[in-house]
Amino acid sequence: MISFDSMKSMLDESYKHVACSSCKSRGHGLFNGISGAELDTLEAQRACNFYKKTQSLFVEGSTPRGVYCVNHGKVKVFKRGEEGKEQIIHIAKAGDLIGFRAMFSGELYKVAAESLEDSNICFIAKEDFLNMIEFNPALRNGIFKELSKELSDRADFITNMAQKSVRERLAFSLLILMDIYGEDPINLSREDLANFVGTATETLIRLLKEFKEDGCLEIEVRKLRVIDKTKLISLAGN
Amino acid sequence: MISFDSMKSMLDESYKHVACSSCKSRGHGLFNGISGAELDTLEAQRACNFYKKTQSLFVEGSTPRGVYCVNHGKVKVFKRGEEGKEQIIHIAKAGDLIGFRAMFSGELYKVAAESLEDSNICFIAKEDFLNMIEFNPALRNGIFKELSKELSDRADFITNMAQKSVRERLAFSLLILMDIYGEDPINLSREDLANFVGTATETLIRLLKEFKEDGCLEIEVRKLRVIDKTKLISLAGN
DNA sequence: AAATAAATATGATTTTCGTCATTTTTTAGC
DNA sequence: GCTAAAAAATGACGAAAATCATATTTATTT
Structure with missing residues (x-):
């Protein structure tokens, strides 16, 4: 249906x-x-x-x-x-x-x-x-x-993959996704997000929780909203 | 000089x-x-x-x-x-x-x-x-x-980075380098090779030793020679 | 050829992250 | 609205790989 x-x-x-x-x-x-x-x-x-x-x-x-x-x-x-x-x-x-x-x-x-x-x-x-x-x-x-x-972009992607921690990569990925989704909340399954960041789904879920507790992210079931971009930038280490 | x-x-x-x-x-x-x-x-x-x-x-x-x-x-x-x-x-x-x-x-x-x-x-x-x-x-x-x-190529590279172990990536990298160096031995510093694979130099050195002990690689100071390509392919997991 | 520097190698330790098992929540189908 | 299935979440654990410290070998300079 x-x-x-x-x-x-x-x-x-x-x-x-x-x-x-x-x-x-x-x-x-x-x-x-x-x-x-x-x-x-x-x-x-x-x-x-x-x-x-x-x-x-x-x-x-x-x-x-x-x-x-x-x-x-x-x-x-x-x-x-x-x-x-x-x-x-x-x-x-x-x-x-x-x-x-x-x-x-x-x-x-x-x-x-x-x-x-x-x-x-x-x-x-x-x-x-x-x-x-x-x-x-x-x-x-x-x-x-x-x-x-x-x-x-892909050269950056490769460098990030090789040198950054999963936490940094997630922060970086969320910043990219902010650009893609604009005003809308980021609407991706945990699995898709994990597959974008390049990590295990469980690891991703744990990190999202951390980011939420740090106050830079609002989490609904499938919707993520960045509320502290500055903090995210510092987390991305760039 | x-x-x-x-x-x-x-x-x-x-x-x-x-x-x-x-x-x-x-x-x-x-x-x-x-x-x-x-x-x-x-x-x-x-x-x-x-x-x-x-x-x-x-x-x-x-x-x-x-x-x-x-x-x-x-x-x-x-x-x-x-x-x-x-x-x-x-x-x-x-x-x-x-x-x-x-x-x-x-x-x-x-x-x-x-x-x-x-x-x-x-x-x-x-x-x-x-x-x-x-x-x-x-x-x-x-x-x-x-x-x-x-x-x-870079999409492959990203996927490898995200999903493969350092061992697999090294094997894969050596196969790529074989193509680049042709008949000549692979002539790269350990650091450059580590920076190609995307790992720490120490880790790379340890893995090279393993590969040598497994009999797929001959190691001179700065020169690597693949002697068992088939084995390397299976190590690369492809 | 000796001295210094750089590259390579090895060991010990810690951290990160993946895996597996299980539970809870959400979604979709009837 | 109930049931089944899928997605999300949590915990325990172990393996992989980074880091730090240090030793050894090779290259470079004088």
């Missing part, structure tokens, strides 16, 4: 057919430099789909066929380690593009993606996307920039 | 002026799709320099002015954590390009690079490089592909 909210979203046509012109990806994202005619083309080519919570966009090892543009919602991008434990590499929010790495590598997906909440996500086929890039230098440079930024 | 080898390298002009046409970066690297006229331009624009061991190419926080193409030698790309401990993100070998991420991001270097051995490294100024990319779709796609590959 699907939830009332899901139902509402599925029925609400505005969720399914969102104009590219009003998509957040044009505000801060890659499609920033998209002009009138190209915008129309994009609008015509992309397919807009609704994903309810925990639905899969693509799995590790499958063939990339295009890129995904998050119009509304959140998506986790993750890898599975040997024992099947997920490592969340990235959490995409509205306006973010997913899966364009695989457009260029010519390889199968090395990661998987799954919605973390009810989401509205558009799909742009590989050839259409590559075509746009071919003839739009601004977009091309945007992609270069985005790939570069992600590379840099 | 510089070593005899360094001296020899510095005096040997063939080290300083290597033809792009015979550079390894054309064999397996980005400049694969470079044709006659462009190759000549590249040849004319690039400056070839000799770096002795432990010399810095660029430091964290400085302004990127171009890309570095390793003609001969090895270069470590690393980040410093809070307490100044290095985390090696990548080790570049002959034919690899370094620092092109920063070409596109418009930001300062977020990492540093330093030669691990006496090396011959060419420099291509930012504007020249961007110019080449602008007018060479094949090169452009090569860059996309390379950036994508590195992103994927």
Whole structure:
């Protein structure tokens, strides 16, 4: 049985057919430099789909066929380690593009993606996307920039993983998640959060309790709200 | 005082002026799709320099002015954590390009690079490089592909860091280093190796001893030689 | 070649964190 | 609203790996 909210979203046509012109990806994202005619083309080519919570966009090892543009919602991008434990590499929010790495590598997906909440996500086929890039230098440079930024972020991620304690990593992760969730409370299962921080779920739960007792966090069942960012920054040791 | 080898390298002009046409970066690297006229331009624009061991190419926080193409030698790309401990993100070998991420991001270097051995490294100024990319779709796609590959590698790296034991990570790292060093023995200080694996130097030394006793590794002072790759693969748990 | 410095190695100890077992709470299905 | 299942929480324990102290070997300098 699907939830009332899901139902509402599925029925609400505005969720399914969102104009590219009003998509957040044009505000801060890659499609920033998209002009009138190209915008129309994009609008015509992309397919807009609704994903309810925990639905899969693509799995590790499958063939990339295009890129995904998050119009509304959140998506986790993750890898599975040997024992099947997920490592969340990235959490995409509205306006973010997913899966364009695989457009260029010519390889199968090395990661998987799954919605973390009810989401509205558009799909742009590989050839259409590559075509746009071919003839739009601004977009091309945007992609270069985005790939570069992600590379840099991952270098940080690696360094944190290698050198910081789980406590520091959690503090750091919460700061990142604050940016992603904005005004909303951070809405992740304990397991997902643990898989983002890179620790055991039990350890994560204990640390969250500590942070709460330290007065920098409010905890509801699935919702975390940072109430002392300054303290969190000092806990992250940066 | 510089070593005899360094001296020899510095005096040997063939080290300083290597033809792009015979550079390894054309064999397996980005400049694969470079044709006659462009190759000549590249040849004319690039400056070839000799770096002795432990010399810095660029430091964290400085302004990127171009890309570095390793003609001969090895270069470590690393980040410093809070307490100044290095985390090696990548080790570049002959034919690899370094620092092109920063070409596109418009930001300062977020990492540093330093030669691990006496090396011959060419420099291509930012504007020249961007110019080449602008007018060479094949090169452009090569860059996309390379950036994508590195992103994927780093996702693996993060997952390994988060989920594997130090022993497994060391085994995995040695396998990567085998590819980088090819026929040559792996030539890294214990500290550098520890900073690549992401562990304390003491822990690394103890594990190397174990691997040696297990018969998969031959250890000279600074040189490691894998003698049982199969065993190493099983130790890496992959 | 001796002296100093740097890198490597080893031992003892402590801390962090993962694992396993179990309980409590929350969510979803009927 | 009750039941089953899933998620969250807590406790006890042990293993892995960091830290600190110190010794030994190798490199560098004079």
